[in-house]
Amino acid sequence: MQTHFSLAALADPDIAQAEKILRACVHCGFCTATCPTYLITGDELDSPRGRIYLIKEMLENERPADARTAHHIDRCLSCLSCMTTCPSSVHYMHLVDHARAHIEKSFRRPVADRMLRAALAFVLPRPAIFRRALRAAKYVAPVAPFLPTRLHALLTLAPKTAPPPSDVDRPQVFPAKGARKMRVALLNGCAQTALDTHINEATVRLLTRHGVEVVVAQGAGCCGALPHHLGKVDQSHAFARRNIDAWTREIETSGLDGIVVNASGCGTSVKDYGFMFRGDAAFAEKAARISDLARDVSEVVEGLELQAGEAPRLKVAYHSACSLQHGQKITRQPIAALERAGFEALAVPEGHICCGSAGTYNLLQSEMADELRARKVANIESVSPDVVAAGNLGCMVQIRAGTAIPVVHTVELLDWATGGPKPQLLTPSSLRGA
Missing domain, CATH: 1.10.1060.10 (Alpha-helical ferredoxin)
Incomplete structure (x- = not known):
């Protein structure tokens, strides 16, 4: 051009x-x-x-x-x-x-737009505040149909109950079981720690069971992706700097073999820290090192010899999150891990098309997001799975709102198959094959 x-x-x-x-x-x-x-x-x-x-x-x-x-x-x-x-x-x-x-x-947006975007950028990256907002949402839910479309979308996607904070998300070190093969930092994230604590818990169990020491670093938190995609660069870079500093301290004290991310949208952002800070003399080298160490959890699992467990052979529709398949070019590793663990992984038609979640997109562009979700759910249901697996919480929340098929994180299934607990959503009534 x-x-x-x-x-x-x-x-x-x-x-x-x-x-x-x-x-x-x-x-x-x-x-x-x-x-x-x-x-x-x-x-x-x-x-x-x-x-x-x-x-x-x-x-x-x-x-x-x-x-x-x-x-x-x-x-x-x-x-x-x-x-x-x-x-x-x-x-x-x-x-x-x-x-x-x-x-x-x-560009000066209408007042309502500015207020909503500012609220999302402030609330979602801060788990304590987000939990309070979720508790408040259940009191407003009865009048949701009478509210403006965007507010209705917010309340529709909010869970009926939010889990309490998990001990796994506080700064600490989880020792490896048996001989230590590697040491990694886990990005515990922000919205995920308020919406679904089972994902980080399953990740820690899965990795430590297979000889990986996991550290949740003091000072690490939101990756910055949510405000970044709202155009709020100063906010997103401030979150990113905190992570870079927190993980750099770990590297310089006890060392790290990798930085594990189990939310693919966050992983795409962390892997881009090197580009984001390319012109920042104080952070360019540190940011590039962090990006080089960043790994999706499926990339780490690929190098582990998974232990055999007793999980049933379920048909799993694998939803490939856009940020994983397009942003990080990771496509085969999650499917291969599910199959190694004994599950039957099913390809979803039109798997390259977005489910409509996209961070805050399903809150800001709800009509378009709803249409994309309906298309995604129809494709998932066409393969008649027992369960849906995905590597990104946003996708999981989005798809759950459109189907009765249980939707869980890939690591929850891998954890279960290698000796961990059954994912809570997989009740007998929700499964045909369990």
Whole structure:
């Protein structure tokens, strides 16, 4: 793509990076075939190619974002399916992230939008505050149908009961069982610790049972992805810096062989810390080291010899989260782990299409998200699974809202199959094969 940025504009490293990405695009349109929003609307501006044109025009002319540009960028899921499809290796993720930051700084949204986005960016990354919000939500739930669409979506997705804080999420070291094979830090996260404590508990049990020492580092928490995708770069970088500092202390004191992430959206962000801080003299080297150490839990499990357990041979529909398959290019490891553990892994039709969760997308773009969920659930149910497994909490919450089939994290099944407890959602009434 031909560009016409001024030399003054290109002096900004972020603009220079955006210009490099824009020039890689050859207008081929392959991305439109796999873009979820384009599949729904058929609007070119709801495709990656159309959004690239909008971003180019906005940045090239050095102007504030307008309502039209903000509307179509907001409707992007950042599922990154376009990056998997693109024959020219256009790094759309970095381009749309920069566009979101520019929109956040230069476009004045309606008051209600600003308030909701600010509330989500403040509440979701802070587990203690998020738990209070969840407790309050159950009192408002009876009037949910009479509230505006976005507030209705918030209440619909909120669990009826939120679990109490888990001991596993406080800073500590979990020793390996038997001979120690490696030492890793676990990103315990933010929203996940308020919504589903079983995931981190299963992760710790699974890893320690197989000779991995796990540390939850003092000071680590939200990866920054939630505010980052809302364009709130200062907030997201502040969270990221805390993690980088916390894990760097562990590296320099007791050492780390890896940083394990069991929420794929977070993993994509942590693996991008090196890029995020490339121009920060104080953090560039540390951030790059953290990104190099970051691993999805399925990548760590791939190197472990799983112990045989007594879990039944269930049919598992594996939902490949977009941030895992497109953001991190991890596709075979979770399926291989499930099969090694004795489960029958089923491929889901249209597995490359997003379920509509996408961080806060299902809260801010609920109508589009609902349509994508209905499409995803129909594809899952078409293979008649006993259970659905996924590697990202957001996907799990989204899919659970549309089906009676139990949806659990992949590590919960692997933990069960190697000697851990049965996942709580897998009750006798919910399973045909158990």
